[in-house]
Amino acid sequence: LLQPVILSGGSGSRLWPLSREAYPKQFLPLTSEHTMLQETVRRIDGLAAEHPRLAMEARAPIVVCNQSHRFLVAEQFRLMERALAAIVLEPIGRNTAPALTLAALTATADAADPVLLVMPADHVIANDQGFRAAVADGLQLADDGAVVTFGIVPSKPETGYGYLRQGAGLEQPALNGRTFRLEAFVEKPDLDQAQAYLASGQYLWNSGLFMLKASVWIALIERFRPDIATAAAAALSGQRNAENFIHVSAEAFAACPSDSIDYAVMEPLSASQTADDPPLLLLPLDVGWSDVGAWSALWEVRERDEQGNVLDGDAFAHNSRNNLLLAQHRMLAAVGVEDLIVVETADAVLVAHKNHAQDVKAVTQFLSKSK
Ligand code: GDD
Ligand code: MG
Incomplete structure (x- = not known):
């Protein structure tokens, strides 16, 4: 069971004046006739048809966004004639670790434990079919309990990204591409470090896409940031209206610490890997990726x-x-x-x-x- 989760809380401030607080970049048709959010939803179309061996069931996406953007999100799905599993409404931004925790708890509310495909709402991928081949691999690996990251070959010592140190290759002949161990995850290194990583040839950029079971994420956030796990769970009231808006308590969520998936979980997990941990894996992604961070x-x-x-x-x-x-x-x-x-x-x-x-x-x- 695959559960796409779309993180749509960014403000795209470097794309001003097109991207505005009230209308950030993911809601704009910046790269095609579709908006970036719509492109993100459409990107996994064809996954089941292209990879019949998966015999996979995919749920409609869960979108996590600021509550002020709920009608923009609903309208964009309506225009695409697409179903949504839920729109989780954040009263304020608390970064991606709380956002993913809200999504994971929402995804498991009915006792299912799907593999989450965590996707930023505002990235560009030129080769969607190549992306789906990697997702098909990620689904099998995450279904077995792994935390799967997706790495991009770096072209410059960018300090705004996470870096993934590529470990040994795994023998997985049934998969579409190569699978590697993820030896280290370093979020936003300084310039000297980034230059050394680039020169070493051992690192890939973290694309910001992740795959892991909902229960695996919940266990990791409970272990590394119990404060976030508790606050996010307390903020979810379970209220859901007919439009699939999931209400999040403003007061309880304001008490939630702000942190990213990368700092809150990925870095500490990669630094303390033991045999009992979920395997940390890396799938290279050579598909024309860009996070369109700036003009x-x-x-x-x-x-x-x-x-x-x-x-x-x-x-x-x-x-x-x-x-x-x-x-x-x-x-x-x-x-x-x-x-x-x-x-x-x-x-x-x-x-x-x-x-x-x-x-x-x-x-x-x-x-x-x-x-
Ligand atoms: N729902 C929600 N709530 N979404 C959020 C929030 C939030 O509070 N904050 C950010 N997002 C969404 C953004 O819209 C974006 O799609 C995605 O989460 C990533 O957030 P960014 O703020 O853009 O992260 P970053 O660019 O600093 O770093 C991340 O992405 C890089 C690749 O673009 C990290 O994962 C890096 O390791 C990675 O290299
Ligand atoms: Mg970004």
Whole structure:
């Protein structure tokens, strides 16, 4: 039994002014005619048909999001004509470890113990079929009790990612791809460490996708962060309305510590692996992955013209190279410029250098301070 869990609580602040607090990037059609959330849901279509040996039953997804986005999520599923198992409504963001705990408790409420496929709502994968082949492998491994991570070959010493040290390969001839032991999980190393990891060739980036049984996650969070386990369980009242909204108590959830899956569980588990622990495994994922963290990443994944420009809406470029020009309401013309990001919306315009795309979150920080 497979239970997709979609984490949709991010704010996408580096994609301002398209991504807003009230309308973050996962609800925008940034990379195709579908929104990133819809792409995430559709990505596992065809899993059963392509991997009949699995004889697998997949449930409709559980989405965990901020309560203010509940109608956006419901509407996006309605437009796709897709079913939802539940929308878990977080009164405030407490990062991914509490979010996954809410989802795991929701998934096991009926006494089933499905394999959770934990997916961020805002990532791009070019080769969905390759992704499904890895998920098919992950399902079998997680069903046997493993914690399965998915690694991306790193291309730069990015300090915003987790790093997975690849251990010995396992003999698993029945699987689609290769399986490795995960020797170490290091979340967001400093630059020196990241450079050493990159040079060593032994590390992959953590994609942020995980597969493990719901009961395995609950046991791990109870062991490493009993404070989070207790607070999340207390916040779930069991109230569910006709639209499958799952209510989370604001008061109880406010008392829940904030931490990520990576820091709360993956790092300490990888540091103290014993024979009694669930096996920590690593499946390499070579499928054109991007977390579209900033405008520069969107420029990389989108189709470009011969001059390297991404033009969207009523945008025009002359003698200009390698720009991202996105016009929503007015004509946008660029002449003789390079490596610029220009995003025009009804009430705000961003002009940024592509090398400073990470700094765009300074704008949203400024805006929330001046509010
Ligand atoms: N429901 C919910 N609630 N979702 C959340 C919350 C929350 O409080 N916080 C974050 N999310 C969602 C985001 O929408 C995103 O899809 C995903 O969880 C990951 O959160 P990020 O905040 O983007 O994490 P990160 O980028 O710092 O790091 C993670 O992702 C990297 C890859 O993109 C880690 O898993 C890293 O190890 C990994 O390399
Ligand atoms: Mg991220």
